[in-house]
Amino acid sequence: MNTLTAQSPILLETHNIQKSFMGHVALGDVSFSLRGGECLALVGENGAGKSTLMKILSGVYKRDHGLIKIKGQEVQIGDPKAAQKLGISIIHQELQLIPDLTVYENIFLGREYGKAGIINDAEMIRQTRKLLDSIEVAIDPKSLVRQLTIAEQQVVEISKALSQNADIIIMDEPTASLSLTEVQQLFGIIHQLKREGKGIIYISHRLEELRGIAERICVLRDGTLVKELPCDAEVDEIIEHMVGRKITNLYPELNSEIGNCLLEVDNLSDSQILSDVSMQIREGEVVGVSGLMGSGQTQLARAIYGLTKRIKGEIRIEGQSYKNPSPQRSIRLGLGLVSEDRKDEGLVLGMSIASNTTLSNLEPALNKLRMIDSRKENQIAEQYRGKLKIKSVNCLQEVILLSGGNQQKVVLAKVMMTNPKVIIMCEPTRGVDVNAKVEIYNLIDQFVREKKAVLLISSELPEILGLSHRVLVMDKGKIVAEFSHQEATQEKIMYYATGGNLIEGGEADDK
Amino acid sequence: MTNNAQFWMFARKYGMLIVLILFITVLAFISPQFFTTSNFLNIGRQVSLNAILAAGMTIIIISGGIDLSIGGLVALTSCLCAAMLADGHSIFIAIGLAVLVGAAGGFANGFVIAKTNIAPFIITLAALSVFKGVTLLFTNARPIPIDNDTFGQLGQGYLGKIPYPILIMLAIFFIVYLVLKKTKLGRYVYAIGGNEKSAILAGINVPRIKMIVYSLSGIAAALTGVLYASRLLSGVPNLGTGFELTAITAVVLGGTSFTGGQGGVWGTLIGVIILGVMGNALNLLGISAFYQDIVTGFVVLLAVLFDRFIYTRLATN
Numbered sequence: 069m070n071t072l073t074a075q076s077p078i079l080l081e082t083h084n085i086q087k088s089f090m091g092h093v094a095l096g097d098v099s100f101s102l103r104g105g106e107c108l109a110l111v112g113e114n115g116a117g118k119s120t121l122m123k124i125l126s127g128v129y130k131r132d133h134g135l136i137k138i139k140g141q142e143v144q145i146g147d148p149k150a151a152q153k154l155g156i157s158i159i160h161q162e163l164q165l166i167p168d169l170t171v172y173e174n175i176f177l178g179r180e181y182g183k184a185g186i187i188n189d190a191e192m193i194r195q196t197r198k199l200l201d202s203i204e205v206a207i208d209p210k211s212l213v214r215q216l217t218i219a220e221q222q223v224v225e226i227s228k229a230l231s232q233n234a235d236i237i238i239m240d241e242p243t244a245s246l247s248l249t250e251v252q253q254l255f256g257i258i259h260q261l262k263r264e265g266k267g268i269i270y271i272s273h274r275l276e277e278l279r280g281i282a283e284r285i286c287v288l289r290d291g292t293l294v295k296e297l298p299c300d301a302e303v304d305e306i307i308e309h310m311v312g313r314k315i316t317n318l319y320p321e322l323n324s325e326i327g328n329c330l331l332e333v334d335n336l337s338d339s340q341i342l343s344d345v346s347m348q349i350r351e352g353e354v355v356g357v358s359g360l361m362g363s364g365q366t367q368l369a370r371a372i373y374g375l376t377k378r379i380k381g382e383i384r385i386e387g388q389s390y391k392n393p394s395p396q397r398s399i400r401l402g403l404g405l406v407s408e409d410r411k412d413e414g415l416v417l418g419m420s421i422a423s424n425t426t427l428s429n430l431e432p433a434l435n436k437l438r439m440i441d442s443r444k445e446n447q448i449a450e451q452y453r454g455k456l457k458i459k460s461v462n463c464l465q466e467v468i469l470l471s472g473g474n475q476q477k478v479v480l481a482k483v484m485m486t487n488p489k490v491i492i493m494c495e496p497t498r499g500v501d502v503n504a505k506v507e508i509y510n511l512i513d514q515f516v517r518e519k520k521a522v523l524l525i526s527s528e529l530p531e532i533l534g535l536s537h538r539v540l541v542m543d544k545g546k547i548v549a550e551f552s553h554q555e556a557t558q559e560k561i562m563y564y565a566t567g568g569n570l571i572e573g574g575e576a577d578d579k
Numbered sequence: 580m581t582n583n584a585q586f587w588m589f590a591r592k593y594g595m596l597i598v599l600i601l602f603i604t605v606l607a608f609i610s611p612q613f614f615t616t617s618n619f620l621n622i623g624r625q626v627s628l629n630a631i632l633a634a635g636m637t638i639i640i641i642s643g644g645i646d647l648s649i650g651g652l653v654a655l656t657s658c659l660c661a662a663m664l665a666d667g668h669s670i671f672i673a674i675g676l677a678v679l680v681g682a683a684g685g686f687a688n689g690f691v692i693a694k695t696n697i698a699p700f701i702i703t704l705a706a707l708s709v710f711k712g713v714t715l716l717f718t719n720a721r722p723i724p725i726d727n728d729t730f731g732q733l734g735q736g737y738l739g740k741i742p743y744p745i746l747i748m749l750a751i752f753f754i755v756y757l758v759l760k761k762t763k764l765g766r767y768v769y770a771i772g773g774n775e776k777s778a779i780l781a782g783i784n785v786p787r788i789k790m791i792v793y794s795l796s797g798i799a800a801a802l803t804g805v806l807y808a809s810r811l812l813s814g815v816p817n818l819g820t821g822f823e824l825t826a827i828t829a830v831v832l833g834g835t836s837f838t839g840g841q842g843g844v845w846g847t848l849i850g851v852i853i854l855g856v857m858g859n860a861l862n863l864l865g866i867s868a869f870y871q872d873i874v875t876g877f878v879v880l881l882a883v884l885f886d887r888f889i890y891t892r893l894a895t896n
């Protein structure tokens with residue numbers, strides 16, 4: 069299992085790397101080394117300097133001071149091409165493939181085989197197959213990238229890195245949008261790469277998974293490497309070093325008072341995946357929905373909120389039937405949605421914090437002539453900024469300039485401004501640092517204490533387990549199990565999420 | 580560092596205004612006829628009609644769309660207005676009908692765009708062809724003369740020294756400014772142009788806003804058509820060719836982002852004036868009008884490069 073020996077050559081060394089942006093120190097003094105066959109986990113809060121460090125290694129930024137050595141040789145990494153030549157490849161969180169080209173065309177993009185401008189497809193397909201075989205995955209080189217799952221697309225990116233003879237592969241949050249089984253497959257590939265003597269730098273927010281993959285964990289805080297931990301470090305300990313203080317309670321206590329039913333769903337189906345989903349949420353409740361990626365959780369949220377056309381079944385809000393939902397009417401009836409992807413669907417990035425906050429409800433910012441009163445709007449936004457602890461210069465700052473956590477808080481402010489009774493939250497803490505996470509958890513708790521409710525959809529099981537009064541498990545568009553907070557465990561949820569009830573053969577469907 | 584960022588912010592906001600002022604200063608030294616009230620009023624009178632189109636186009640482009648059909652609507656509404664007057668209808672009915680037809684034409688664009696989600700470029704290109712065809716059909720491609728001096732006042736008359744079209748243009752720009760910056764509609768236009776998906780999720784009725792926006796562009800085209808009819812004292816069927824491109828040029832010069840969500844109508848006014856001053860200057864300096872197109876092309880290119888330059892400066896700061 070352990071592929072690392074003392075003889076493994078040192079692939080990469082950095083000495084005292086420093087980088088400042090206009091007087092702001094992004095990296096103080098970073099020194100580390102990476103051996104062949106090793107996976108080094110790099111963790112830290114947003115803004116700790118991880119991406120700056122990666123950008124220096126991949127040639128996007130130039131360092132102010134310090135040395136970089138590759139295989140003992142001092143190198144200059146002037147631009148991304150140079151990094152590629154030196155054997156450094158980055159797998160970005162947002163994959164950089166072209167969806168309408170095939171797997172092999174993507175892998176050899178810009179480096180096509182052939183003579184006199186005539187492309188030799190057969191050779192590229194053969195090479196691609198060889199690459200995919202070497203990491204033991206079965207993907208057809210001729211399939212379009214568009215048709216692949218996110219996990220498969222990531223494999224294509226990794227193959228692309230390998231085809232460029234990369235020795236040092238940097239992975240930026242590779243598991244952010246993978247299901248648990250896909251994560252296991254990815255880890256299998258990483259182990260295979262390690263056996264081949266490649267060095268991996270692995271950046272992740274999912275601290276629980278590091279144990280299964282990394283040899284060492286380096287913690288970055290405020291641009292400095294504050295601690296190197298062994299792979300079996302406890303998550304609490306890692307967080308402590310990331311944040312610089314002890315976090316005693318990540319999750320709030322769940323002692324809000326449960327009251328009347330706020331939202332009921334009966335036999336909800338859509339044309340894609342949902343089939344006969346029934347559930348209800350009561351005042352004071354956080355109901356978690358868990359399942360593998362693509363099991364219908366997102367579709368459930370979108371169907372209830374009115375983003376899906378042609379749904380069957382019934383939705384009731386406080387006992388009133390709600391037919392043909394649309395976002396406008398959902399908001400009026402007291403539903404709010406925090407969508408999965410805040411940049412794509414949650415915010416207008418070029419607009420100010422104030423304008424984003426009032427986007428769903430401008431009424432309170434209008435004057436008697438029904439014109440927008442900027443001063444009023446600012447006051448309102450300022451209130452929410454204070455309440456949600458959004459860190460910015462003022463409310464006129466464009467949201468594109470905010471960190472992930474603060475952007476997410478703006479999304480929450482926007483939803484809260486419509487005075488919802490039930491908020492459907494999809495991945496509310498994705499890409500958000502620990503401090504902001506805790507703040508968002510507390511906001512959820514505060515919210516349900518006001519006789520309101522949250523439907524929480526998250527791929528992070530600890531979050532589901534820590535926050536939910538009840539947990540629903542989805543598989544293939546159906547709710548397959550329900551647990552109370554006390555009953556729910558990671559194992560039970562995974563058992564049902566991976567189709568465990570079918571093996572049991574208990575509740576066979578007659579249709 | 581903030582000083583730097585602030586400088587580039589300032590440059591982005593007022594860049595074209597500074598260019599315009601430099602332009603005017605230089606020209607004032609070169610040509611004695613240039614820096615006179617009468618010449619300025621002359622420029623204003625020349626640009627005012629097409630400026631109204633550019634105001635409508637500004638709203639469309641901020642919403643993330645484009646309207647290529649306005650030239651066709653200008654021709655159609657000017658001929659319609661002329662035909663109504665020739666038929667002996669009152670001025671109010673003639674103008675009213677023209678505006679109504681303009682709004683309906685724009686609405687049709689908006690309706691198809693909102694319902695089909697086909698690119699506005701294609702829909703409005705098709706509409707341009709239809710509007711032109713309808714105009715030629717009902718006029719038999721012959722101009723319709725207008726024998727009505729009161730109506731002629733609208734495009735030719737003066738309030739004191741200032742031509743009516745300038746006043747009308749300024750009024751329209753002010754209204755568009757209020758709509759864009761002070762109303763829910765305007766905020767939604769920016770939101771849709773900035774991120775349509777977020778706008779839908781925020782509960783904004785995106786199809787409705789699109790229909791309104793294209794209707795407004797249609798109304799702007801109709802007002803331009805009416806003013807042309809008044810100025811030329813006839814409805815001219817082949818009027819309006821290329822007007823959409825002039826409007827787009829002014830909007831782009833004014834710093835409104837072609838990808839939507841950014842910009843404003845005062846920038847467009849500066850864009851319009853720059854184009855007008857350029858034409859006027861070349862004219863005064865006795866340079867062939869053909870050069871004007873070439874110069875315009877390069878000015879637009881420079882403006883966009885300048886904007887990009889500032890934007891990257893802002894991004895790295």
